[in-house]
Amino acid sequence: MTFTTRPEIKGTFGVVASTHWIASAVGMKILEEGGNAFDASAAMGFALCVVEPHLNGPLGDMPLMIRPTGDATPTMICGQGTAPAGATIEHYKAEGLTLIPGSGLLATVVPGAFGAWMLMLRDHGQLPLRAILEPAIHYARHGHPVLPRVAHTIAGLADFFRDEWPTSYATWLPGGNAPEPESLFKNPALADTWTRLLSEAEAVDGREAQIQAATDAFYKGFVAEMIDDYLRDACVMDAAGGRRKGVMTGQDMAEWSATKEAPLSVDYEDWTVWKGGTWTQGPTLLQSLMTLSGVDIAAMNLNGAEFVHTVTEAMKLSFADREAYYGDPDHTEIPVETLLSPDYAATRRAQIGAKASDQQRPGAIPGFEAWAEAAIDRAGRDFATGPGVGAGEPTMAHLTERRGDTVHIDVVDRWGNMVSATPSGGWLQSSPVVPGLGMPLNSRAQMFWLDEGLPTSLAPGRRPRTTLSPSMAAKRDGSLDLTFGTPGGDQQDQWQLIYFLRLVHGGLNLQEAIDAPLFHTGHFQASFYPRGTRPAHLMLEPNFGTAVIDDLRARGHDIEVAEPWTVGRLTAASRDRAGVLRGAATPRLMQAYAIGR
CATH class of the missing domain: 1.10.246.130 (Gamma-glutamyltranspeptidase, large (L) subunit, C-terminal domain)
Structure with missing residues (x-):
């Protein structure tokens, strides 16, 4: 008999799987409420940003593969943002770099995950946006039992956050104390961000129109404006051991949108x-x-x-x-x-x-x-290289807890719709929390090279070759x-x-x-x-x-x-x-x- 730790789940109504039990429960809740695989996976994605913040965040990135029932082949939705207009090899070398740091503001590209979720929901979802975001808002506002790995990650970075990234210190160590494993952990600023976004979206009528309004609020409205305001003056420590300003602007966000392509x-x-x-x-x-x-x-x-x-x-x-x-x-x-x-x-x-x-x-x-x-x-x-704070993306317990990683989602619903999504980036280790948003920026630009003439050379408007x-x-x-x-x-x-x-x-x-x-x-x-x-x-x-x-x-x-x-x-x-x-x-x-x- 082949060894197995758990039963293979079987049914006919719907199945969901993710890297955290709360997100999986959220996905099943959405299916039970009449949502399809696209609704469920998006709700799971937003929940994972709350319960696994050391592995992904709302300002991260995501390739999203979907297969609506009846389609002969899947479709890829690209939620991988591009390098900002100011992200040139010349600028980064002038900053004294031979590698793009694994954390900090120069490691940031346009955040793409949100746009990918919204594009999928607009074209394929069934439920209103409020149903998708409410579980994440609940756990951000009222708390969730924090994973030991999250608590240990925060505790290990406490001194660095206090000295170098004070907005992260305020978010992840409220009152100056790292959360105890399994204690209730809250992120009220993140809950406020999603609540405001919903309020602006619901100012218009119609599900699709509300999703578009939410997308605009994120990439052209208050979210982009708060990121732009922060990046104008912020100069923070990065993994290469220097304090450097970023180059991304609100205009970079406004000019980007998620796209569909054949796999x-x-x-x-x-x-x-x-x-x-x-x-x-x-x-x-x-x-x-x-x-x-x-x-x-x-x-x-x-x-x-x-x-x-x-x-x-x-x-x-x-x-x-x-x-x-x-x-x-x-x-x-x-x-x-x-x-x-x-x-x-x-x-x-x-x-x-x-x-x-x-x-x-x-x-x-x-x-x-x-x-x-x-x-x-x-x-x-x-x-x-520098001290390596927040660098890299190893994933398992045998590797340091001071690095970020990724999450994954699989959903199949009773109609045969299928989703495979791998959200990542915007980890709590990747970049300081943007004031007022409760979320840090991503660090995917570290996958570019500062050598000319390569398919992975840093260049404005180019996607990093993601893992x-x-x-x-x-x-x-x-x-x-x-x-x-x-x-x-x-x-x-x-x-x-x-x-x-x-x-x-x-x-x-x-x-x-x-x-x-x-x-x-x-x-x-x-x-x-x-x-x-x-x-x-x-x-x-x-x-x-x-x-x-x-x-x-x-x-x-x-x-x-x-x-x-x-x-x-x-x-x-x-x-x-x-x-x-x-x-x-x-x-x-x-x-x-x-x-x-």
């Missing part, structure tokens, strides 16, 4: 898998599937050393290509057709050897040689639709790849595949400040067993054994042809929950 996809076995474009890291999962399509994964022990080694080496190659070739396709020609082609996959498959590679090996694409050479050069640099990466898949015979994802920065598409392979080849249900032991590599260039590499690195959960771990070490992997049950935060939901819905969520960190009936 990328590949066929693997009898499935089609969809991911975001090259402004996300999602194509790494597609590339890895193409590389592994010529390998007999089905013959492997999916908890064995051969599987771990082969998948790890395939991921190293895909992520090397991410560093060389991915970027905003609206600004740069990206060779995505080549990267996802069978011929290219065959050349990459041939590079998987019996031993672990310790080299950065982007593939050879004619006409793009300079990008590959630059990626190899960057991976070998030793960047001078955020929701997923959908479907059997091509129409028998099953699947939505899944995870927090985890650079690990997101690693854990999702492993999960999907086990679903396809292992005969596991959604929960069994989540509970199986996970692994990932930090071999390639990190997306987050200070952008390091760990050649041949491989982290595994200890329940792989000593024989597997010793075998992998003998193959040349630089092994790091994680604490038990600390790798991955996957959630998933599905719908089969008969209308049976299923949901699952990781037991790791004891926060995520799937609910359904």
Whole structure:
């Protein structure tokens, strides 16, 4: 019998899954009130900003994948904001920077998550905006039992907040005291912000008109004005160890809007898998599937050393290509057709050897040689960095609690509508709280490079190449639709790849595949400040067993054994042809929950 920590949730009315039980309960409440998957996921997203503020916030970013019932393929909604007009390489270098800091005001791009939620709700939701925002307002105003990790994060940053970010000190340490774990924690300023936004939205008639009014209040009205006022004079400490002013303005916010686009996809076995474009890291999962399509994964022990080694080496190659070739396709020609082609996959498959590679090996694409050479050069640099407060985006308990992360949401409703969303950014560690709003700005600009001529070079109006990466898949015979994802920065598409392979080849249900032991590599260039590499690195959960771990070490992997049950935060939901819905969520960190009936 396959080990599982929880039952796979089954029903026909609706299933929701997220990285916090309160958000999942909020989503189920919305479904019970007649809302659809789009309403439920948005309400969950706003609730997660309250109950997991160390992992996401309202001024963050989000790729959002939706599949309305009857649509043959999903749609991506881009909630990834762009670099401000003043965000030039020249300006940042004049500030003495060689890397964009992982926190502070220069790390900020236009906040996109709110706009993405509003676009989805306007075009696909059913309930009024008040129903979506009221749960978040309730928990912000009346309090929620604060997670121990949130409390510990705040306590660890107390001195820094007091000395450098006083608005954050006032918000996260009211009365000068960090919250005790499990105590009721409130954010009245955030509740006031949403209450005012609702009041302005409801001054007009009609659901769609109110959602547009809320969008305008956020990007052109009082929210943007308060951010603009703050950034005019604020000069704060960042992760590079200096006090610097930001460059974003209210005009940058007013000129941005969320957009819809087609996802990328590949066929693997009898499935089609969809991911975001090259402004996300999602194509790494597609590339890895193409590389592994010529390998007999089905013959492997999916908890064995051969599987771990082969998948790890395939991921190293895909992520090397991410560093060389991915970027905003609206600004740069990206060779995505080549990267996802069978011929290219065959050349990459041939590079998987019996031993672990310790080299950065982007593939050879004619006409793009300079990008590959630059990626190899960057991976070998030793960047001078500052104290690292708020830098990066590691996700699990074996990593520092002074860094931000991400959340994830999966929803399927009784009509067959599906949502996979990965909100992030605007963490309490990322930037000072904007006075009067109760929310900090994001730090996604740290994913740009200050080198010229790259697809990920800092440039006004360009999207940073984000790690955020929701997923959908479907059997091509129409028998099953699947939505899944995870927090985890650079690990997101690693854990999702492993999960999907086990679903396809292992005969596991959604929960069994989540509970199986996970692994990932930090071999390639990190997306987050200070952008390091760990050649041949491989982290595994200890329940792989000593024989597997010793075998992998003998193959040349630089092994790091994680604490038990600390790798991955996957959630998933599905719908089969008969209308049976299923949901699952990781037991790791004891926060995520799937609910359904």
